[in-house]
Amino acid sequence: MNYLEIKDLRAQIEDKEILRGLNLTIPKGEVHAIMGPNGSGKSTLSKVLAGHEDYEVTSGSAILDGEEILGMKPDAISRLGLFLAFQYPLEVPGVSIANFIRAALQGRLAENETIDAVGYYKDLYGCMDELGIDRKFTSRSVNEGFSGGEKKRCEILQMAMLKPKYCILDETDSGLDIDALKIVAKGVNQMRNPDRGILVITHYQRLLEYIIPDKVHVMWEGGIALTGGKELALELEAKGYDWVREELVA
Amino acid sequence: MIQPTQIDIDRDKGNFRYETDYQYDAGVGLREEVVQYISEVKGEDEWVRDYRLKALKTFYRKPMPTHWATKDLENIHFDKIRYYLAKGQKPSRTWEDVPDDVKETFERLGIPEQERKFLAGVEAQFDSEAAYSRMKVELEKEGVIFVGSSDGLKDHPEIFRKWFGKVIPASDNKFSALNSAVFSGGSFIYVPPGVKLAQPLQAYFRINAENFGQFERTLIIADEGAELTYMEGCTAPKFETATLHSAVVELVAMRGAKIQYITVQNWSNNVFNLVTKRAMAHEESEVRWIDCNIGSRLTMKYPGVILKGRKARGEVLSIALANDGQHQDTGAKMVHAADETTSNIIAKSISIGKGRSSYRGLVQIPGHLSNCRNNTECDALLINANSRTDTYPAITVRGNGNAVQHEASVSKLNAEQIFYMRQRGLTEAEAVSLSVNGFVNDLIREFPMEYSVELKRLIDMEMEGSVG
Numbered sequence: 188m189n190y191l192e193i194k195d196l197r198a199q200i201e202d203k204e205i206l207r208g209l210n211l212t213i214p215k216g217e218v219h220a221i222m223g224p225n226g227s228g229k230s231t232l233s234k235v236l237a238g239h240e241d242y243e244v245t246s247g248s249a250i251l252d253g254e255e256i257l258g259m260k261p262d263a264i265s266r267l268g269l270f271l272a273f274q275y276p277l278e279v280p281g282v283s284i285a286n287f288i289r290a291a292l293q294g295r296l297a298e299n300e301t302i303d304a305v306g307y308y309k310d311l312y313g314c315m316d317e318l319g320i321d322r323k324f325t326s327r328s329v330n331e332g333f334s335g336g337e338k339k340r341c342e343i344l345q346m347a348m349l350k351p352k353y354c355i356l357d358e359t360d361s362g363l364d365i366d367a368l369k370i371v372a373k374g375v376n377q378m379r380n381p382d383r384g385i386l387v388i389t390h391y392q393r394l395l396e397y398i399i400p401d402k403v404h405v406m407w408e409g410g411i412a413l414t415g416g417k418e419l420a421l422e423l424e425a426k427g428y429d430w431v432r433e434e435l436v437a
Numbered sequence: 438m439i440q441p442t443q444i445d446i447d448r449d450k451g452n453f454r455y456e457t458d459y460q461y462d463a464g465v466g467l468r469e470e471v472v473q474y475i476s477e478v479k480g481e482d483e484w485v486r487d488y489r490l491k492a493l494k495t496f497y498r499k500p501m502p503t504h505w506a507t508k509d510l511e512n513i514h515f516d517k518i519r520y521y522l523a524k525g526q527k528p529s530r531t532w533e534d535v536p537d538d539v540k541e542t543f544e545r546l547g548i549p550e551q552e553r554k555f556l557a558g559v560e561a562q563f564d565s566e567a568a569y570s571r572m573k574v575e576l577e578k579e580g581v582i583f584v585g586s587s588d589g590l591k592d593h594p595e596i597f598r599k600w601f602g603k604v605i606p607a608s609d610n611k612f613s614a615l616n617s618a619v620f621s622g623g624s625f626i627y628v629p630p631g632v633k634l635a636q637p638l639q640a641y642f643r644i645n646a647e648n649f650g651q652f653e654r655t656l657i658i659a660d661e662g663a664e665l666t667y668m669e670g671c672t673a674p675k676f677e678t679a680t681l682h683s684a685v686v687e688l689v690a691m692r693g694a695k696i697q698y699i700t701v702q703n704w705s706n707n708v709f710n711l712v713t714k715r716a717m718a719h720e721e722s723e724v725r726w727i728d729c730n731i732g733s734r735l736t737m738k739y740p741g742v743i744l745k746g747r748k749a750r751g752e753v754l755s756i757a758l759a760n761d762g763q764h765q766d767t768g769a770k771m772v773h774a775a776d777e778t779t780s781n782i783i784a785k786s787i788s789i790g791k792g793r794s795s796y797r798g799l800v801q802i803p804g805h806l807s808n809c810r811n812n813t814e815c816d817a818l819l820i821n822a823n824s825r826t827d828t829y830p831a832i833t834v835r836g837n838g839n840a841v842q843h844e845a846s847v848s849k850l851n852a853e854q855i856f857y858m859r860q861r862g863l864t865e866a867e868a869v870s871l872s873v874n875g876f877v878n879d880l881i882r883e884f885p886m887e888y889s890v891e892l893k894r895l896i897d898m899e900m901e902g903s904v905g
Contacts, residue, residue, distance in 0.1 A: 237860050261859035262868075270860075277857040281875025290871055291861040328875065345861060 188253045190214040191236075191269075191353045191384055196247035196257075198235045205231040207409035208247070213353065216381040220395055221388045222420060223406030224428045229388045230274060232406070233357045237271040238264045251353065266295055268352030272342040272359050279329035284341065285311065287329045288348050295349075314347040318374050336367030343374035353384045360394035372397030392424035405431055466516045469493060472618050475521045479587045479621065482594070492607035492617030499611035502737075507764060509735050513709055518681055520619040520652070576634075582627040583638060586654040589625025596627050601656055604687035604717045604743070613713040616652050616685040623653035623684065628663040630691075637666035637699070637885060655686040659694035659722075666697040668885070681709050682733075688716035690724050692746065697725045701888060703732035703895070706762055710736040715770070718778075720746030727883055729756045730765050731895060739797055741770030744778035744809075754880050755784040756892075758899055759792030759824075768797035768815075768829075773839075777808045784815040785877050788824035789899065795827045796845075804835030811841045818876050819849045820869065820900075870900040 191213045198206040205228045213219050223229050235242050236249055238261035249257050256264045279287060288311065293302055312322055318340055330338050339359055346354055356375065360368055375398050379385065387398055395403070395417065403420045405413040412435055413419065423431070464471060472493050476486040501510055576583055582593055589597045607617035628634060659665055669686075682704065690696045696716065704710055710733040716724040726740035742751025753769035771780035786794035796815045811834070817826035826847055834841045850872060858868035874881075874893050881889045 237856075239856055260865075261856060262862050262864050265860050265862040273857060273860075277851070277854040279854060279858065279872065279875055281878035282871055287858075287861070287871070290863055290867065294862040294864070294867060349861065 190252075191386075192248075192250045193236070194248050194250075196232075196235070196249060197245045198231065198242050199245060200231070200242050204245075205242075205409055206235060209406075209410050211404065211411055213384040213386055215352065215384045217401040218379060218385040218387065218398060219402045219404060220398075220400040220420065221386065221404045221406050221411075222390070222392070222423055225390070227406040228409040229390075229406055230357055231409075233271055233355045233388060236264075236269065236355060237261055262294070265291075265349075265351075270346050270349055270351035270354045272339070272346060272354065272356040274358040274361060276330045276333075276338045276342055278331045280331050282329050283326050284329055284344070285325040288345055291345070291349060311348060314344055317377060318344055318347070319370055320344060335362035336364065336370075339363060339367065339371050340374070343371055347374065347378060352382065353386070354378065355386045355388065357388045358390060359387070360389055360391065368394065369397060392420045395420045407431055407435065465519055467493070467496075467518070467520055467615075467619070471520050475619055475621065478521070479591075481587065481590065484598070485590050488602065488607070489618050489620075492614050495608045496611060496614035496618055499608070499614055501611060507735065507766065509764065510709070510711075513681055518651075521621060575636075576638075579632045579634070580629040581632065581634070582625070584625050586620060586623045586625050586656070589656065593625070593627070596658065597625055597656055600658055600687065600689050600717075602687075604689060605685055605713050605715050609713060612683045612711040613685050616654060616683050616713070620652045620654035620685065623655040623686075624657070624667075625655070626657040626665070626667065628657075628659045628665050628694075630660040631662045632660075633664040634666070637668045637697075639668045651682050653684045655684070656689075657687070657696060657698070658689045659691060659696050661691045662693040663691070664695040666699065666885075668699045668701075668888070670701045670703065680707055680734075682711070683709075684712045684714075686712070686714040688714075688724060690716060690718045690722035690749075692720045693722055694719070695723045695725075697727065698740075699727040699884065699888070700729060701892065702728075702730045702736065702738075705732060706734050708733045710734075710738065712736070712738040714738065714740040716740075716742045716751070718742050718744050718746065718749035718751055720775075721748045722746065723750045723752075725752040725754070726769070727754045728767065729884070729892065730767055731758045731899065732763075733765075734762065735764045735766065737766045739768045739770050739799070741772065741799075742780065743772045743774060744780065745774050746778075747775045748777045749775060750778070751780040753782045753784070754883055755782075755786075756877050756880055757784070757786040757794045758896065759786065759788045759794040760899055761790040761792055764793045764795070766795040766797060768795075768799075769813075770799040771801070771811055772799075773802040773806060773809045773811070776806050778806070779810040781811070782813040782815070783880060784813075785818070785880055786816075786826060787818045787820065787873055787876065787896075788826050789820045791821075791823050791825075793825040793827075795829065798830045798832070800830075800832045800834070800841060802834040802836065802839045802841065806836055807838030809836075809839040813841070813843045815845045816876070817845075817847045818873065819847065820873070866901055870897045873900055 193209060193211045196206050196209040197204065209232065221229055235244060238259055244257050248255055251267055251269060254267060256267065289302060289307060311325065315322055320340055330341060333341065359371055363371065387394065387400060400417050403415055403417060404411045405423065412431060469490065472489045476489055602617060605613050607614045626638065657667060688696050688698060702710060718724045724742045728740055730736045740753050744751050751771050755767055755769065757765035757767045759765040765786060768784060769782040771782065782798055784796050786796060788794045794817060798813055800811045800813065802809045815828055819826060828845050830843060832841055832843060850869065854872065855865065855868045858871065859865060863871065873896055881892055884892060
């Protein structure tokens with residue numbers, strides 16, 4: 188029950204198959220990393236798991252704590268406990284961060300329940316302080332006019348507030364300088380606990396110096412080609428993705 | 438021949454009631470006798486009657502503005518309309534007849550029981566005398582006059598006659614002529630020099646059938662340095678059997694005065710809402726129209742300010758929401774007629790389903806003026822693929838020392854943005870509602886608190902069923 192288990196996942200967009208029989212299991216309490224070259228299907232995997240309706244799942248299953256999530260609506264998957272930190276977070280003009288997160292939390296409550304405003308702001312400010320986000324940010328519109336680093340921090344803030352069971356971070360390191368990277372990594376590390384599984388998708392090894400993964404998977408042409416410990420990331424960095432190709436052909 | 442048969446005015450209830458106790462009906466169609474009759478029933482002075490009759494002639498003469506706006510106006514049948522209907526003649530309806538979805542709407546908006554019946558057309562009058570008389574005492578102490586249009590012309594001609602029909606002449610357009618001929622209901626307000634009213638004056642406090650009438654007439658005069666906010670309408674939907682509503686609202690801001698006029702229009706979707714609203718702004722005065730249109734079948738309304746005195750300032754903030762079967766043709770007019778005058782127009786429209794919204798703006802700054810400024814922003818949001826929006830700005834700015842700035846945008850609801858919001862656990866409908874609320878948020882903030890909360894809820898409800 189305590190894992191996100193993906194089996195033989197095949198998915199396509201506009202008749203082009205991107206995921207070609209992917210298998211992956213993320214148990215709670217572990218951090219897994221997926222690395223892979225551009226076009227290997229990393230981002231597609233995260234969107235398919237989040238229920239993006241542009242993608243068509245042709246076979247396979249994705250079980251979250253015993254429940255099939257493929258075919259579910261994005262909001263239902265979210266409420267079940269899957270959080271996706273976007274590679275390119277979208278702007279929501281006119282909607283403040285405070286109101287946005289509050290609406291998301293409210294959506295998780297029963298119809299007759301409302302969020303306690305005092306407790307909510309206490310949590311929110313607490314998380315913001317941890318992530319080094321200025322409290323004035325709460326009244327800014329979600330992602331509007333944010334720098335790359337601010338957007339990613341805002342993603343981590345939402346993640347911290349929504350307390351998901353499984354987190355997928357899609358190239359969270361892209362576009363970050365080293366200081367921003369450290370802050371984001373710190374935020375993710377604080378979220379590590381025995382009741383939560385985390386999947387970090389990245390193109391580079393750099394992020395994994397700050398978020399030490401339990402397992403590293405290499406994605407290749409829509410499937411998991413190699414799996415190893417954290418040292419696999421270093422090996423990949425040293426030898427390049429061509430090495431994977433040679434390994435696979437051999 | 439129409440003969441008044443019974444006159445029953447309950448004077449004990451104060452100035453704030455209209456002649457809704459008349460058991461009169463002016464019959465169907467628009468003839469000179471109908472206008473004579475209305476004037477007679479109201480016991481008006483000769484000059485008012487003559488004004489009405491002259492306006493009627495103008496109405497006959499004026500063409501319909503069909504070609505610049507919409508063919509839908511051709512569906513108004515003037516000969517089938519009742520131009521004056523008193524309480525006794527209102528079509529009777531019981532609470533049981535009110536459709537369930539309407540009742541549910543009231544429920545969800547939290548409308549008090551008593552008001553629901555009025556809004557649903559079950560009762561002709563909503564009794565709010567208690568809240569009202571408290572307000573009345575306060576106002577009288579300050580020398581404020583706040584009466585119905587007939588009482589205003591009858592009891593205070595020395596104040597109202599000077600400006601009545603001056604900001605908007607009967608001949609302004611076909612519908613202002615119609616209103617000038619058959620008007621009844623509305624509010625006449627005078628605020629003496631230097632009096633600044635802290636509380637908004639609300640038509641809502643004195644709701645009765647006529648106040649929400651078809652041809653209401655409002656005239657507000659803020660004397661030198663006076664300040665007031667007036668609120669008209671309410672967010673609750675108002676169910677009407679009458680299909681034509683044509684109001685005239687005139688505002689006069691004397692030197693240094695400030696007037697803010699807030700409208701929330703939510704007529705039922707069978708109503709043609711053709712309204713003329715204009716203000717005269719004297720030296721260093723400020724007039725601000727906040728106009729929110731959610732209901733009606735077709736609304737044509739362009740609140741305007743004539744900036745007559747030096748350093749006068751005019752502003753229109755407009756929100757329009759057009760759902761299936763609706764056309765919101767709204768906008769603003771700013772006529773600069775003195776140096777150093779400034780105007781600001783911010784219009785936002787949302788089109789849902791097959792709804793259509795149009796922005797029509799007129800800005801005039803003639804060449805002999807200097808240091809005039811206008812800023813216009815109009816943004817349209819389209820929710821569905823078949824939603825429609827048009828923008829018709831008419832800006833005439835001459836002279837060297839004047840500046841104008843115009844920005845317009847049309848955006849479609851972004852599917853990736855909705856996916857992003859749904860990934861955080863919001864349903865598709867919640868995500869769309871929140872996006873739409875975000876789109877109008879900066880304008881809604883300008884509304885008084887209780888209105889802005891209700892407006893947001895109302896927009897949420899309008900958005901339901903527009904997705905999925």
